[in-house]
Amino acid sequence: MPPAPRAERSGGVHFLAAPRIAARLVRSCPLHPGDLVVEFGAGQGAITTHLAETNAHVLAVERDPEFVRKLRSRLADRGNVRVIQADIMSFPLPRKHFSVVASIPYALSTALLRRLLSPQRTRLRQAALIVEWGFAKRVIAPRHLEQAWWAARFELELVSRISANCFSPPPRVDSAHLVIRRRQAVPDRALWTLLSTAYRTPSQPARKVLGHPKLLHSTGIDPAAPVAKIRPAAWAELARHLARDRSRYWPPLPPRFR
Numbered sequence: 001m002p003p004a005p006r007a008e009r010s011g012g013v014h015f016l017a018a019p020r021i022a023a024r025l026v027r028s029c030p031l032h033p034g035d036l037v038v039e040f041g042a043g044q045g046a047i048t049t050h051l052a053e054t055n056a057h058v059l060a061v062e063r064d065p066e067f068v069r070k071l072r073s074r075l076a077d078r079g080n081v082r083v084i085q086a087d088i089m090s091f092p093l094p095r096k097h098f099s100v101v102a103s104i105p106y107a108l109s110t111a112l113l114r115r116l117l118s119p120q121r122t123r124l125r126q127a128a129l130i131v132e133w134g135f136a137k138r139v140i141a142p143r144h145l146e147q148a149w150w151a152a153r154f155e156l157e158l159v160s161r162i163s164a165n166c167f168s169p170p171p172r173v174d175s176a177h178l179v180i181r182r183r184q185a186v187p188d189r190a191l192w193t194l195l196s197t198a199y200r201t202p203s204q205p206a207r208k209v210l211g212h213p214k215l216l217h218s219t220g221i222d223p224a225a226p227v228a229k230i231r232p233a234a235w236a237e238l239a240r241h242l243a244r245d246r247s248r249y250w251p252p253l254p255p256r257f258r
């Protein structure tokens with residue numbers, strides 16, 4: 001049977017057509033030989049080929065059987081790359097520490113970040129992602145509880161804007177290069193208690209919701225500022241300070257995050 005026409009095969013898929021951007025994306029996620037890195041939505045391998053060069057163990061996940069077949073044959077001589085036909089949303093995440101480098105389908109951005117960043121025991125160390133520009137702007141300035149949870153435990157850096165013309169076919173909007181790095185350990189239960197309390201009344205002054213005005217000052221938080229304006233790193237610092245008091249009880253996280 002002749003292969004399906006390309007436009008039909010790749011319907012809705014925007015392939016990265018700028019090798020320098022793929023190279024920069026991979027460089028922004030430092031990998032060492034033997035590290036484990038997952039690429040979600042490997043497509044035709046625009047990023048996978050650069051990942052293969054790092055000598056990390058690469059798990060390239062792709063749903064489309066035709067892309068999988070081609071990519072397997074293209075990378076057959078790379079013993080460090082496994083191309084796996086699977087759905088991003090059900091692919092079991094590694095149990096050991098891992099990194100992610102990927103240009104993810106726009107429609108799955110929130111769901112994938114939720115899988116990677118929300119669980120208390122996530123093994124994600126770092127990620128370098130291409131995501132929709134507007135999505136990147138929203139996650140680096142969290143307005144909601146779950147995003148605040150992500151940002152307090154992981155540093156989210158918007159590295160650059162990527163023009164739609166760097167993709168084939170070009171999407172309607174620009175994309176962003178987003179880098180995610182796990183912060184120094186944060187006591188999860190203390191952090192969750194602070195955030196879930198604060199985000200019930202996000203426009204209230206920090207002093208009123210959280211108390212401890214001196215501690216707020218010393219962690220760089222303006223006690224008069226609304227809680228929703230507190231920087232993610234300051235939340236992490238505040239949780240570390242409060243958790244030092246061993247006499248305090250911090251309730252467990254909701255089951256969906258455990």
Ligand SMILES: C[S@@+](CC[C@H](N)C(=O)[O-])C[C@H]1O[C@@H](n2cnc3c(N)ncnc32)[C@H](O)[C@@H]1O
Nearest residue numbers: 015016041042043046062063064087088103105
């Ligand atoms: C934005 S493209 C990126 C392709 C390639 N990495 C690149 O940069 O050119 C997203 C890829 O994700 C794949 N994809 C979409 N939904 C998926 C899913 N639920 N599970 C696995 N792969 C999926 C598409 O087939 C496509 O190859």
